[in-house]
Every structure is written in structure tokens, then in C-alpha cells.
Amino acid sequence: MEGWIVPPPKQPEKSREELRTEREEKVKWLIRHGFLRSERIKNAMLKVPREDFIPPSYKDYAYLEVPLPLPGENATISCPHSYPLFYEPLGLDRGHKFLEVGLGSGYGTALAREVVGNEGLVVSVEIDPLTFEFAKGNLDIAGYHDIMLVRKDGGLGYPEMSPYDRICVTAACEEVPSPLMEQLEIGGKLIAPITEYGVQTLVLFEKEEKEVKQKAICAVLYVFLRGEYGVKRGENG
Numbered sequence: 433m434e435g436w437i438v439p440p441p442k443q444p445e446k447s448r449e450e451l452r453t454e455r456e457e458k459v460k461w462l463i464r465h466g467f468l469r470s471e472r473i474k475n476a477m478l479k480v481p482r483e484d485f486i487p488p489s490y491k492d493y494a495y496l497e498v499p500l501p502l503p504g505e506n507a508t509i510s511c512p513h514s515y516p517l518f519y520e521p522l523g524l525d526r527g528h529k530f531l532e533v534g535l536g537s538g539y540g541t542a543l544a545r546e547v548v549g550n551e552g553l554v555v556s557v558e559i560d561p562l563t564f565e566f567a568k569g570n571l572d573i574a575g576y577h578d579i580m581l582v583r584k585d586g587g588l589g590y591p592e593m594s595p596y597d598r599i600c601v602t603a604a605c606e607e608v609p610s611p612l613m614e615q616l617e618i619g620g621k622l623i624a625p626i627t628e629y630g631v632q633t634l635v636l637f638e639k640e641e642k643e644v645k646q647k648a649i650c651a652v653l654y655v656f657l658r659g660e661y662g663v664k665r666g667e668n669g
Contacts, residue, residue, distance in 0.1 A: 436497065437497070437498065438498055438501065439488075439490075439491070439496070441489035441490060441499065441668060442489060442492065443489070444488055444491040446483075446492045446493050448587065449479075451481065451483050451491075451494060451495070451517055452481070454479070454494070454495040455478065455481065455482065455495060456614070457495070457660075458476065458477075458495045458512050459474060459478055460628040462477070462516055465513070465601045466606075467513045467516045467520070468516040468520070468525075469472075469516075469520055470516075470519070470520060470569075470582060472524075472526065472547045472599060472624060473515075473516055473519050473520065473524065473543070473547055474532075475546070476544075476547050477512075477515070477516070477541045479555065480542045480543055481494075482494045482539055483569075483576075484508060484511065484570060484573070484650055485502070485537035485538050485542070485570045485593075486500055486502075486539075487498060487501070487566075490623050492499035492574035497501065497512060497513060499511055502536065502566060503562040503565075503566045503575075504561075504562040504563030504564075504566070505560055505562075505563075505658075506558060506655045507536065507562070507563040507600070508536070509536055509537040509539055509656060510536070510602070512568075513623030514652075515539075515540050515543055516563070516592035516601060517649075517650075517652075518540075518600050518602070519543070519544070519600070519633065519634060520549065521621075521623055521647075521649055522598045522621050522623050522636070524544065524598055525548070525622065526546065526547070526548060526549045526551060527532065527548060527549065527551045527552045528547075528548045528552045528597040528598050529545050529548075529552060529557070529591060529593070529597050529598075529617075530548055530552065530553065530554050530596065530597065530598045530599075530600070530601045531557070531593075531596040531598070531600070531612075532555070532556040532557070532594070532599075533554075533556075533586035533589070533600065533601040533602060533603070534556075534557075534558060534586055534600065534602035534603050535556045535557070535563060535564060535568075535581065535656075536558075536563065536567060537566065537567055538566075538576075538627055539569065539570075540557045540591045540602065541554060541576070541579055541581075542571060542576055542579075545576055545578075545579055553580065553593065554579045554580065554632070555579075555580040555582065555590050555593050556579060556580070556582065557583075557584055557585075557588075557589065557590055558582070558586065559582055559584065559585050559586055559658050559659050561583065564663075565581045567581070568579075570580055584658035585658075585661075586601070586603070586659065587609035587611065587612070587657060587659045588609070588611050588659070588661075589612045589614075589615045590608070590615070591614075591615055594614075594615035594616075595615055595616060595617035595620065596615055596616055596617060597617050597620050597621075598620060598622070599612055599616055599621075599622040599623075599626070600622075600624075601622070601623065601657070602621055602654065603625070603654055603655050603658070604624075604625040604626070604654045604656050604657060605624060605654075605656075605662070605663060606627055606628070606629045606664060607626065608622060608624055609660075613637070616637075616639045618639055618640065619639065620634075620638075620639050621636060621638050622637045622639070623635070623636050625652045627656070627663055632652050632653060633648050633649070633650070634649040634651075634652045635648055636649060639650070
């Protein structure tokens with residue numbers, strides 16, 4: 433988590449009510465700062481308790497704007513603003529078939545499931561076995577039993593359920609893995625942190641019949657994609 437100051441682990445002390453109040457205040461903050469506009473994403477962030485997707489020793493920090501460590505290699509739960517930062521440009525909405533590359537804590541997966549609703553589908557792929565089991569446990573306890581969780585190299589996507597309306601890559605890559613672009617529906621959108629010369633930029637891609645349009649959104653800082661399409665920097669991040 434280079435570039436971030438992570439608070440020290442501690443015994444959780446805050447009540448559910450205190451954390452619920454913090455969640456509501458965080459949503460107001462996200463709206464004021466222009467991160468959050470969609471009613472469905474707003475309602476999802478109000479409904480899903482972020483603290484339930486964080487290891488106990490970091491629960492009290494759930495609504496701070498810092499990434500927090502998770503079980504697994506270099507695994508983190510991203511800052512709260514990161515979720516609308518990705519989902520708003522995607523235009524994630526009811527009924528979408530959504531592929532998430534990088535399951536993390538399962539929090540973003542739960543948010544996406546709330547946004548796409550019963551008419552949609554969420555598929556999430558995770559390469560790290562420890563991270564996968566942690567997230568799966570969180571989602572099971574929270575009652576999300578209809579999300580498709582896949583433990584494999586996320587850069588390969590999950591062709592069995594393709595094509596997808598929306599794809600979100602939550603780790604930095606040098607370019608979008610070709611299998612992911614192949615699994616994206618014509619007219620679909622994909623978002624990913626793209627790294628070039630050591631700088632990461634969040635980029636939105638829109639797949640058209642004959643070309644793929646792209647739009648840079650902002651600078652970001654994410655862990656590196658692992659696996660076959662991982663960033664080549666000594667060992668893949």
C-alpha cells in the first residue's frame with residue numbers, strides 16, 4: 433500500500449449504530465465531492481456495511497479514505513471513494529451482466545450485486561486463494577449467495593458467462609488483457625487502472641463494432657495485476 437498511511441490494527445470498539453452513522457456521512461461526503469451521482473449506487477453504498485468486509489482489527493477504520501490490508505498477497509480493500517470512481521463511469525445499472533476482476537474483500541462485489549439487481553448477474557474472479565476464501569466467507573455471511581465466484585487468473589476473465597455488459601479490473605495492468613476485451617459485449621464498457629512509465633491512470637474503454645474508444649479519468653494507485661497478464665516488474669505484482 434505504497435503511498436498510503438495505514439492506521440495501526442486495534443480491537444474494534446465502535447457500535448453498529450456508530451458505523452451506520454459513519455456510512456451515511458460517507459455517502460453524503462461522496463455526493464458533495466462529486467464521486468457519487470447514481471441513485472442505485474448511492475442506495476447500495478447506504479445498504480452494504482463496509483465494516484463487514486474488513487478484518488476485525490481494522491473494522492473501526494471502515495469509512496476512512498485509506499485502503500486496508502486483507503488476507504492474501506498485497507491484498508487490500510480500496511478506499512470508499514474508489515467504488516463510485518469505477519462504477520459511475522461504467523454506468524453500472526440494473527440488469528447488467530458484470531464481471532469483476534479482483535474479488536478483494538467482496539465489498540465491491542456486494543455493491544455491484546445491489547446495483548444490478550435480481551435481473552443482473554455478478555461474476556467475480558480472484559487469483560489469490562486466501563483473498564478468495566476471505567471474500568467468499570464475507571459474502572456468505574452477508575447473504576449474497578447468487579454471485580458467481582471464480583478462483584482463477586482474472587486476466588483470463590470467465591468466458592463461460594460472456595459476453596459482459598460491464599467489466600471492472602481492480603488491479604493495475606500495462607494494457608487490458610485481450611481475453612477481457614474479447615468477453616466484453618459490443619456497446620459494453622470496461623474500466624481499469626493502466627500503468628505507463630510508472631504512472632497509473634484509470635481508463636474507461638467502450639467497445640464499438642469497429643473500434644474501442646478510451647477515456648482517461650484520473651490518476652490512481654492500485655496493486656498490480658497478477659497472472660499471465662500481470663505487470664512485468666521483476667515478479668508480477
